[in-house]
Amino acid sequence: xxxxxxxxxxxxxxxxxxxxxxxxxxxxxxxxxxxxxxxxxxxxxxxxxxxxxxxxxxxxxxxxxxxxxxxxxxxxxxxxxxxxxxxxxxxxxxxxxxxxxxxxxxxx
Amino acid sequence: xxxxxxxxxxxxxxxxxxxxxxxxxxxxxxxxxxxxxxxxxxxxxxxxxxxxxxxxxxxxxxxxxxxxxxxxxxxxxxxxxxxxxxxxxxxxxxxxxxxxxxxxxxxxxxxxxxxxxxxxx
Numbered sequence: 001x002x003x004x005x006x007x008x009x010x011x012x013x014x015x016x017x018x019x020x021x022x023x024x025x026x027x028x029x030x031x032x033x034x035x036x037x038x039x040x041x042x043x044x045x046x047x048x049x050x051x052x053x054x055x056x057x058x059x060x061x062x063x064x065x066x067x068x069x070x071x072x073x074x075x076x077x078x079x080x081x082x083x084x085x086x087x088x089x090x091x092x093x094x095x096x097x098x099x100x101x102x103x104x105x106x107x108x
Numbered sequence: 109x110x111x112x113x114x115x116x117x118x119x120x121x122x123x124x125x126x127x128x129x130x131x132x133x134x135x136x137x138x139x140x141x142x143x144x145x146x147x148x149x150x151x152x153x154x155x156x157x158x159x160x161x162x163x164x165x166x167x168x169x170x171x172x173x174x175x176x177x178x179x180x181x182x183x184x185x186x187x188x189x190x191x192x193x194x195x196x197x198x199x200x201x202x203x204x205x206x207x208x209x210x211x212x213x214x215x216x217x218x219x220x221x222x223x224x225x226x227x228x229x
Binding site for chain 1: 143145152153154155158167168169170203208212213214215216217218219220221222
């Protein structure tokens with residue numbers, strides 16, 4: 001069972017916006033990062049330090065954090081965004097990285 | 109371009125040992141912390157272990173502490189995971205990942221393609 005809680009799945013139509021939540025007490029004191037994973041491929045950094053986009057990541061992706069929750073937002077959904085999305089953070093109380101269980105995004 | 113290439117995964121029996129390796133290129137390997145993260149096919153990500161740039165700080169997930177040992181050789185730009193007393197539940201795809209900073213508390217900014225470990229009798 002993951003320490004960070006994410007919805008197992010979300011879906012929306014092309015062109016719409018979707019948000020993916022990530023909650024857990026571990027988040028409160030640290031930064032959250034988000035990772036995108038397509039089937040059969042390695043995860044890829046999507047958002048760092050709550051809201052920063054690495055070079056090459058589309059502006060359609062955004063991140064935010066408030067208290068013990070974080071949110072990944074994706075606007076202008078495209079079928080190519082269909083993937084699994086994971087949040088993660090360093091848990092200083094456990095001296096361990098923790099990930100959410102992952103959310104499967106379906107673009108209908 | 110950062111590249112991470114894992115090797116060493118294979119089919120092995122419960123109780124046996126395996127050593128995974130990861131070679132990094134395209135960045136100054138000795139400057140960055142490194143991680144091992146595993147994923148059971150079809151399941152989520154699980155962080156396994158992290159090591160600081162100078163090997164002085166090391167951390168493990170509880171389920172592998174005492175059985176797995178992470179190490180690095182900066183001269184050879186390589187990261188290793190010695191896995192002892194393997195269990196069926198260690199079966200997973202093991203990814204090597206680079207941290208953004210010198211210690212492992214930041215974020216994982218580059219990932220390898222993974223090496224598959226299967227533990228079965």
